[in-house]
Amino acid sequence: MRAQHTTHSLPAFPIYSCAFISDDLLVAGGGGGASRSGIKNKLRLFRISVKRKLESLAEFELDKDEDAPMSMAAHIESRTIVCGINSAVAKLQKGENENCRKFLIDSGDEFKFTLLGTRGTISPGNAEDYQRLSVLSNDAQFVAVGSEREVTSYKERLATMMLTSKVQLTLLSYEGLSPVARPILVSKGEIYDATLSATHLILATSVNLLVYALPATLRSRGKEKDAIIDNLHTPIDSLPDLQLVKILDVPTISSIPVGATVTFRASRLHPSDVNLFYSVINVTLPRAPKAKTAKKQAYILKWRVSTADDVSFSAILEGSRKISEGSLTCFDVSPNGKLLAFGVSDYSLGILDANSLAPLLSILKAHEFPITALRFNPSSKLLVSGGVDSSIRIVAIPEKFGGLSWSVTILIMLAILGVIFAVMLSRA
Helix, strand or coil, rough: CCCEEEEEEEECCCEEEEEEEECCCCEEEECCCCCCCCCCEEEEEEECCCCEEEEEEEEEEECCEEECCCCCEECCCCCEEEEEECCCCHHCCCCCCCCCEEEEEECCEEEEEEEEEEHHHHCCCCCCCCEEEECCCCCCCCEEEEEECCCHHHHHHHHHHCCCCEEEEEECCCCCCCCCCCCCEEEECEEEEEEECCCCEEECCCCCEEECCCCCCHCCCCCHHHHHHHHCCHHHHHHHEEEEEEEECCCCCCCCCCCCEEEEEEEEEEECCCEEEEEEEEEEECCCCCCCCCCCCCEEEEEECCCCCCCCEEEEEEEEEEEEEEEEEEECCCCCCCCCEEEEECCEEEECCCCCCCCEEEEECCCCEEEEEEECCCCCCCEEEEEECEEEEEEEHHHHHHHHCCHHHHHHHHHHHHHHHHHHHHHC
């Protein structure tokens, strides 16, 4: 079954982040960034109709010289979002950066954005860094935010994938945006993604996957402990460390030739199976003689996790699939755990069966530039992609995608054909 999809143009609104706050309400963040392009940086709220129409409901325009919302995570029950927005240059020069911001999307008489709180997680003096990563834990207790090195143009952002020489990840309480552990400093590679379980944090860097155990004080938190953790005056030095318990290097895959450069790009836990997670690797093949550029590929990896206790962690590669002849730019897992979606640097969009990794859908030329934001809605019936081409594409997920894997569908079709063939033979 072919999926129906619709593209919506949003003039002068390059998109860098998005998140659903209900099945039909989407928040998108975008704009011209920190550069003086004349394009305003905003948060915008849209309603998506049954027929995939896009209705603008509200917007929140950021102050002059502030950056675009470069990352976003949403808590559906409270209709709140956390996003990464760098403060104005004048504040950055003073070492003041309210880069992590929490908003309520209020739907009283009319929809509006209300700022609930801010938190600075980027070290003073790093005026070129920004919050590229915002990831909410499944229980909405924590939000992980990671910093990256700022670049000045769309072309640089897409080409360099936000390279940095030293980055950090900070784990905050979602309620008060207070640090709950000492920041993780990464001096080798770049932070690209993170995912949180009840006991562990998996940090995807370009070099490897770093698995940290959450301290016992964070795994069993009562209301009294919440109040202590959300104390804004708690010294960083008094907070617990996140214990590094496992390092997962890039696995050996037979189809990747020797000499290829392989980097991790994303990592996501399965939403309901705590023993399963996915990661993505981008591959740069050795450049062929006389070739101007090296060819690129992307693979999705399926890992099976084993934990003897709340600290130990081991993972075995259960499956892998090459998904494109280009680098992956974004990745998402459907809330029902049945689908994987990805955007590629060749502007294409794809969906896989989460169990078999079999391809279910491919949309070529989904955008005019590489996809920068990708999200399923809570019911897993819609997939939305956004790009710096100032457009949003809405994909309606066929019901059979959520019910049967493509491989199972093929087996059923073959069985039906077999029965028909047997009947025809018996009548011959």
